[in-house]
Amino acid sequence: MISRRLCLFAFMGLLAVLGCAKFELKAESGFAMPWNGFLEQAGSGKTDLLDRSNFRAYFIPTAGYEFFQEHLIEVSIIHFSVNSSLEATGTESLITYESMFRQDVLSVTYGYVLPVLDRFSLQLGVQGRLLFKQIDLTGSEQYSRKMTDFGFGPAADIKLKMNDQVFVALEVATGLGKGNGFINFYAGLHFEGPFYYVRAGSRYWSLTNSFDGDRLFLSFVSLGAQFCAYF
Incomplete structure (x- = not known):
């Protein structure tokens, strides 16, 4: 009987919270260099x-809930892979090899929306990222490694108001884990609608890893658009 009452109270509390929440669907797509x-x-x-001229398309779906117009929780899934054909000059001959990098990321972000200050809107929070990475080198260079990492750190979303519909948007998230780190920076124009917004701009993200005496460093510059709808 007691457990049934607890479940009923929990269910009623969940309904009350959801009644004060907005569901958010967001997608970002473009090209990464x-x-x-x-x-x-x-x-x-x-x-x-990486071959710098090897552009790749990317797509990032995100789902979230905004509670009481102050608290925001977002979950996104990111898949990215890039293959490159590379050359290097060795001591005696030309070295040719193939490189494959793959990364899958589960990202969870919590943000607290501060009251609007004149022309500034600010959201501060934290972001955690679970990263699954794979590196394979074949040909003259041989290497294979799979990694699972977790990084955690601060995140911020800043909007500078130009007029009632147009803003300059800045997003930044950075984190550290055991032997790894990441940074994600976005800058662009933000167009506000009644139940949606659209952003267009560029994104820079990089990650590092240290494992068994080896060091990995990767960075990408992306150009794309982001669409978000509220329900």
């Missing part, structure tokens, strides 16, 4: 991982 990437193995030099 590899900017820098190398693998530094213990006792050897750097091995390039």
